[in-house]
Amino acid sequence: MRAILLACLLCLTGLAAAAQDLQSLLQENAEEIGDPSRRTIAEALAPVVDSGLPQVTEFLERYAARELWQRPEDGLFFYAEESDDGLTLIDIDTGEPVGSSTSREMNNIRVNAGVRGVINSALVQFQLSDPDAARRNAALDAIARSPEPEHLEPLLGSIEEEPSPAIRTRKERLAAILTARFGENTEARIAAIESFAGDTTLDVRGALSQILTTSDEVAETLPEGENIARERDLTREEAYAVLVAEGLAPPRVSDADIARALEANIADGMVGGLPVATLGDPDERIRAYEALAETGTVPPFVAEEEVDAALDAHVFYAAYDEPDEEVTDAARAALAAIEFRVAAYQFIDIALDALSLASIYFLAAIGLAITFGVMGVINMAHGEFIMMGAYTGYVVQQIVPDYTLSLVIALPLAFAVTFGAGVLMERLVIRWLYHRPLETLLATFGISIALQQIAKNIFGTQARPLTSPAWLGGEFSINDIIAISNIRIAIFVLAAVFLVLILLLLNRTRIGLEVRAVTQNPGMAASMGINPGRINMLTFGLGSGIAGIAGVAIGLYAQVTSEMGANYIVQSFMTVVVGGVGNVWGTLAGAGLIGILQKGIEWFNPSNTLAAQTYMILFIILFIQFRPKGIVALKGRAAGD
Incomplete structure (x- = not known):
């Protein structure tokens, strides 16, 4: 009986060891990892990231650095070191050489910038808890350069066990910046924004400015429920140009365009049903042009009254990209105070x-x-x-x-x-x-x-x-x-x-x-x-x-x-x-x-x-x-x- 129990225990141990094999996890999504795209790579890497295996950090780093190779005949993944004889294949779990090959027999997996960004985001949670302080600082630098909502949770989770007081302070500060931008609720975001009182550093000002970014919009009336920053102060020409660019109004025709159109459509001394001799009068030129426009020969003529009507029918405003009005109000007040202090x-x-x-x-x-x-x-x-x-x-x-x-x-x-x-x-x-x-x-x-x-x-x-x-x-x-x-x-x-x-x-x-x-x-x-x-x-x-x-x-x-x-x-x-x-x-x-x-x-x-x-x-x-x-x-x- 004891022998049977021992055999079962060894069997379970073997299964547990197999479950901790990185190569096996990669084989579950070998096709997506071998031919990565920004749309599919996050889901493919999820089992690898969730496994918590110690070799995952090196794998993600080498994957992003284009140092991962795949053997087509069996789909296995390797690291490789180039030499005069070809490639020395290295096992991704043990780090030991396991054979050799040539570059023709292997596929070097090259990731683009989008895929690399997803990999680096996944890598952050491992680097934030790395025993090497330099790696933790490097992870914080990467987050500060390109903050993403996915960074907030692993960053908050790494603060409690951070042994270095200086790095801990840096993590807390960066976590406050990410909370202000990507926090789950309004209260947490406003609290993070208010914690920046007196902080004049560029990263804080940059985070507040990101919250207050706006987009220029045009509509018939100010939309309800949208976080409006201000109404835009545009000249008449600028405002109509916006309507034309948005397809809300036809483009205006200049005097030079009218002259060229009339000249191009002269036939038997007539243009637009009017004798050429009468076109010295500006009103007659417009009548001739409108006649051509009615036949579809030239673009329609836009009178000043039509321009005024189009402008009166629309409002021009800037809307915050951030939909939460309470957050933008807090950010605006904090930034104003900081700018005064600056x-x-x-x-x-x-x-x-x-x-x-x-x-x-x-x-x-x-x-x-x-x-x-x-x-x-x-x-x-x-x-x-x-x-x-x-x-x-x-x-x-x-x-x-x-x-x-x-x-x-x-x-x-x-x-x-x-x-x-x-x-x-x-x-x-x-x-x-x-x-x-x-x-x-x-x-x-x-x-x-x-x-x-x-x-x-x-x-x-x-x-x-x-x-x-x-x-x-x-x-x-x-x-x-x-x-x-x-x-x-x-x-x-x-x-x-x-x-x-x-x-x-x-x-x-x-x-x-x-x-x-x-x-x-x-x-x-x-x-x-x-x-x-x-x-x-x-x-x-x-x-x-x-x-x-x-x-x-x-x-x-x-x-x-x-x-x-x-x-x-x-x-x-x-x-x-x-x-x-x-x-x-x-x-x-x-x-x-x-x-x-x-x-x-x-x-x-x-x-x-x-x-x-x-x-x-x-x-x-x-x-x-x-x-x-x-x-x-x-x-x-x-x-x-």
Whole structure:
């Protein structure tokens, strides 16, 4: 008896094993799987998908990738590896080689895009629970690219057992998006839509936009029960063209068409029963054409009254593709709130860009503010001191490969190099040209050209890289709209540090007191024992040194070339003049105004930055007409000089 029971158990075990055979399941619908079509493949794959066999995932992947072969003589399916000798056949259940064949003896099953979409949809439920996190993420990517109603149930079913918190959050979010579009009932869909409050990501906005897609319709009256979005605002010509396209009205005949039709039907000096000589009158031409139309020779003539009657008899409207009015109302309200938030975020993003640009202009201009504002020297070579600082940073990086250490070395070294160059320039050239602005402008312009040529001779005309440290790479992102690069943040911090240092230098040190004294009244300062020549030399050197540090900062994100300084000299002068000559706070205000103005103009015309700069210059010219001394004007005697 025991032997009989054991034999029965073995028999049942064998039957169970056979039932778990993928090849057997495929043979149930071998014809549909071997010659797949979008209409039949889903039903053919249903037993395979429902079996839950571990080898189903690989099968579906290879099936979609056109790696499945069928042997015509017995209809069995195999994977195959191509070799010089032909094909090595691989069993789809065990994954082991089971023989060889040639490509002529086997049929490679090629699936089209429609069939592949059905296979991928079936594959999703296996990939969502795959032990490999990369496969689960890939499945989520596939769903996000092409969401289908069939994806919702397996996605919801995979959330509970998801081990990764990050992937679980992503699944829940994607499930909410699919529920909003394909949920079973109105309440669930509205709840999913309301859960998007404050979410400004593109996929959420895209899902809501999909719910709110409309189709243009025309009817005699607005249909009851249809989810109407709005009535369409069309011109008379556009509306009648819609009626013609829908076959609801005959096409209109133009004057040129009438003339051609009449000319083609002239017989014995008559056309449409009227003499040709009378056709000079437009009304007669229409009568002749209508006569031809009555005989069926030409298309019918449509009078203006008929056009008006046809338009009055129809309404033109846009209807939501989504039939549920409650769902579209919720989606419309959610999208409006999100778009308002997006607009606010875009404003903040532009403001951050403007602040970043203002910090760059401030760094570039603060040195010029000191030399131009304090000394009254129009230094056209100021941009070349920025260029010298950038090249100093480049040279340091060639010697010190550690980018962080090289940056720490380059900043003070650039200050020292450009400070020395500024002192040398002041002693050799500028000191002989005080109070002679035209000669100063021409001399510094010549020095500017000479320094550019020297840089070309040393470094060549090709742009040189000034690489930022790894910790300055990337960006600080608040959301998918507001983001600012770490380099821009570092430049902003550097500008703030320089603002504090310069204010401390000018207001809390003896040299600062002497500089302010020389600025306000050089003669009185000299009578008090201050050497104006020494102060001018140090002031010019200080302004040049700051320009060198600005060059290192700017070179971290801009190209380092011999002409890079020319890109900032105009903005630097504008910053100083608009802000107020000789005033650090004025330079800060000028940099802020120009940065905001330029970014604002670029927002209206983002494809043309040259036009933005042109409009900005025109605005500044007008601004100076009304406030010639700048935003923060000097007070006291210095203001009258």
